[in-house]
Amino acid sequence: MTTVTEATGGAPVRTVRPRGGIGRSVRDSLVVAQRNLIRMLRIPEVVIFGLIQPIMFVVLFTYVFGGSINVPGAPVGDAQAYHEFLMAGIFAQTVTFATAGAGAGIADDMHKGLIDRFRSLPMSRGAVLTGRTLADLVQTALTLVVLAVVALLIGWRTHENLAEVLAGFALLLLLGYAFSWIGALIGLTVRTPEAATSGGLIWLFPLTFISNAFVPVNGMPAFLQHVAEWNPFSATVAAARLLFGNTIAGVPRSVTGAWPMEHPVVASVIWSVLIIVVFRTLAVRKYRSATA
Amino acid sequence: MPGAIYAEGLVKTFGDVRALDGVDLDVPEGTVLGMLGPNGAGKTTAVRVLTTLLRPDRGKAVVAGIDVLARPDEVRRSIGLSGQFAAVDEYLTGRENLTMVGRLYQMSGREAKRRAVELLERFHLGDAADRITKTYSGGMRRRLDLAAALVVSPPVMFMDEPTTGLDPRNRQELWDVIQELVAGGTTLLLTTQYLEEADRLAHDICVVDHGRVIARGTADQLKARTGGERVEVVVHAPEHLTVADEVLRGFGKGEGTVDPHTRKLTVPVTGGAKLLAEVIRELDLRGVEIDDIGLRRPTLDDVFLSLTGHHAEGDADDGADDGSAGRADTDGGAVGRQKRGRGGAGTAGADTGTTSDREGVK
Numbered sequence: 001m002t003t004v005t006e007a008t009g010g011a012p013v014r015t016v017r018p019r020g021g022i023g024r025s026v027r028d029s030l031v032v033a034q035r036n037l038i039r040m041l042r043i044p045e046v047v048i049f050g051l052i053q054p055i056m057f058v059v060l061f062t063y064v065f066g067g068s069i070n071v072p073g074a075p076v077g078d079a080q081a082y083h084e085f086l087m088a089g090i091f092a093q094t095v096t097f098a099t100a101g102a103g104a105g106i107a108d109d110m111h112k113g114l115i116d117r118f119r120s121l122p123m124s125r126g127a128v129l130t131g132r133t134l135a136d137l138v139q140t141a142l143t144l145v146v147l148a149v150v151a152l153l154i155g156w157r158t159h160e161n162l163a164e165v166l167a168g169f170a171l172l173l174l175l176g177y178a179f180s181w182i183g184a185l186i187g188l189t190v191r192t193p194e195a196a197t198s199g200g201l202i203w204l205f206p207l208t209f210i211s212n213a214f215v216p217v218n219g220m221p222a223f224l225q226h227v228a229e230w231n232p233f234s235a236t237v238a239a240a241r242l243l244f245g246n247t248i249a250g251v252p253r254s255v256t257g258a259w260p261m262e263h264p265v266v267a268s269v270i271w272s273v274l275i276i277v278v279f280r281t282l283a284v285r286k287y288r289s290a291t292a
Numbered sequence: 293m294p295g296a297i298y299a300e301g302l303v304k305t306f307g308d309v310r311a312l313d314g315v316d317l318d319v320p321e322g323t324v325l326g327m328l329g330p331n332g333a334g335k336t337t338a339v340r341v342l343t344t345l346l347r348p349d350r351g352k353a354v355v356a357g358i359d360v361l362a363r364p365d366e367v368r369r370s371i372g373l374s375g376q377f378a379a380v381d382e383y384l385t386g387r388e389n390l391t392m393v394g395r396l397y398q399m400s401g402r403e404a405k406r407r408a409v410e411l412l413e414r415f416h417l418g419d420a421a422d423r424i425t426k427t428y429s430g431g432m433r434r435r436l437d438l439a440a441a442l443v444v445s446p447p448v449m450f451m452d453e454p455t456t457g458l459d460p461r462n463r464q465e466l467w468d469v470i471q472e473l474v475a476g477g478t479t480l481l482l483t484t485q486y487l488e489e490a491d492r493l494a495h496d497i498c499v500v501d502h503g504r505v506i507a508r509g510t511a512d513q514l515k516a517r518t519g520g521e522r523v524e525v526v527v528h529a530p531e532h533l534t535v536a537d538e539v540l541r542g543f544g545k546g547e548g549t550v551d552p553h554t555r556k557l558t559v560p561v562t563g564g565a566k567l568l569a570e571v572i573r574e575l576d577l578r579g580v581e582i583d584d585i586g587l588r589r590p591t592l593d594d595v596f597l598s599l600t601g602h603h604a605e606g607d608a609d610d611g612a613d614d615g616s617a618g619r620a621d622t623d624g625g626a627v628g629r630q631k632r633g634r635g636g637a638g639t640a641g642a643d644t645g646t647t648s649d650r651e652g653v654k
């Protein structure tokens with residue numbers, strides 16, 4: 001030993017207030033959410049690329065498929081009817097992409113050792129994940145606003161009062177929030193951001209296509225009709241469509257008589273809350289034992 | 293009375309790998325324990341168990357008087373951790389990183405900001421405080437990471453290979469910071485692959501291998517077992533071996549070795565770089581042409597060799613001659629000295645941290 005002299009007892013401990021409960025959870029989550037939002041501002045590419053795809057989908061689906069897809073109850077070849085039908089589907093698909101964002105973000109934090117840093121701090125256990133999903137919610141909301149403006153510019157219209165339209169967007173955001181918890185679990189499981197991005201995206205394609213989002217389920221084989229109408233994703237699409245007034249009067253809500261299609265708003269809330277409860281529980285448990 | 297860091301019979305397995313195989317530790321308050329071992333020895337696993345990040349399969353751990361397994365949240369309030377790879381958010385500024393950590397230690401916003409300013413100054417990051425850390429050098433990131441571990445001046449600190457991957461200058465700076473810290477009375481557990489580092493910073497050293505503590509003692513005790521520093525010479529032609537051996541005997545403080553096959557001679561010495569210069573002059577005078585010459589301090593590998601009779605496995609490298617100025621490469625000096633590690637600046641990525649620079653002394 002060369003330099004270190006006689007030890008002089010413990011270093012002064014700064015008072016670390018033991019806090020507990022909800023207050024600490026909320027506060028810690030907001031600190032983490034703020035951190036993630038700052039990151040988004042500094043890497044705007046992520047947000048911008050997140051916008052390009054849905055905008056492309058709106059334009060492609062509207063102009064390429066618009067004339068050839070027949071919305072039940074509308075005159076054959078009515079492109080405006082399809083455009084109105086389509087938007088709820090595109091919005092819903094867009095919010096589910098939050099899965100990839102949350103997954104990649106958390107996998108990146110694991111990879112860089114930040115999760116270890118957080119786990120060694122006297123902070124609330126769920127806050128790292130909640131903070132991430134809240135930040136993703138903000139990003140999703142921003143994306144929806146831009147997308148809605150684009151859709152309005154190319155002719156999409158709502159036909160209900162503002163409160164109902166906003167309620168439609170609220171359900172979409174709730175779905176996006178629910179899906180970001182699925183992403184959180186994926187991110188904690190796969191450990192590399194690349195795997196989390198693809199792992200967060202691939203299963204979204206069957207999920208969002210075997211649904212009522214892009215084409216009416218009437219044309220599907222009977223078996224797929226059942227799958228599509230019970231698909232949790234379809235419930236939110238149907239609910240948003242209803243609240244936007246993008247449905248056609250006199251057309252039955254469901255082809256197979258599935259309950260979620262008959263009561264889309266309630267079903268949408270139930271599905272989203274269920275997803276949040278299940279995946280939040282699993283993700284927080286995984287976080288506690290995460291070993292990067 | 294158990295020390296500020298106390299562990300008994302820690303066992304942790306990952307599948308077939310026994311990462312910890314019955315580790316006992318006892319670090320008295322206000323002292324520094326250097327945990328020395330090659331890659332894969334179980335150092336990080338031990339640190340992770342003691343800092344509540346990993347539950348051991350068996351064993352007991354007490355940190356700052358608190359049972360780690362029973363009351364992890366209380367332990368977290370009393371410890372600071374600087375992990376093996378600098379865990380700072382690369383898109384936040386230095387200031388934002390520290391403020392965030394302060395708030396997550398449950399400080400008020402204002403208190404956290406004030407503390408961040410203090411720490412940035414203390415770690416010479418004041419000028420870079422408002423730059424995102426992606427632009428920091430490896431050494432700056434390390435310092436910031438250390439600062440983050442010190443936000444609440446915890447009584448017990450853990451540092452996992454704090455200087456791996458740093459160049460000698462940054463390593464020196466970090467050592468100064470750590471020395472200042474422990475002079476203030478903090479209890480520290482520090483892991484390292486470099487005997488020299490443990491020597492500089494630790495009161496006591498434990499050597500780990502395959503999840504077991506295979507030796508304990510002070511740096512001097514360990515060095516005594518390994519024979520201190522040596523001069524190593526590789527002569528150009530075999531016929532010069534005899535003369536070179538004569539010269540080295542003159543300077544040596546003990547039995548040397550001669551390996552005709554590699555044309556390498558080794559002799560224990562005291563006197564460091566100054567002596568090395570004299571040796572070179574003398575060899576030159578006697579007309580001995582040399583390919584390589586260097587001052588070798590005992591390395592982890594030497595410690596291993598003397599303790600176990602085999603080399604430290606894998607990538608345990610010859611961390612020793614780091615910072616030893618007394619090295620001269622006569623064949624143009626192009627033998628790519630130093631620059632251990634992950635390439636200094638931009639490498640935030642973290643795979644294994646595997647580093648080896650065996651090129652120096654072959």
Ligand SMILES: Nc1ncnc2c1ncn2[C@@H]1O[C@H](COP(=O)(O)OP(=O)(O)O)[C@@H](O)[C@H]1O
Binds near residue numbers: 331
């Ligand atoms: N999460 C893990 N999963 C599987 N094996 C692991 C894990 N963490 C560590 N190990 C293994 O445990 C052993 C000890 O690793 P570690 O504690 O990281 O060593 P060190 O820090 O001394 O290099 C190694 O063989 C390593 O491969």
Ligand SMILES: [Mg+2]
Binds near residue numbers: 332335336337376453
């Ligand atoms: Mg390690």
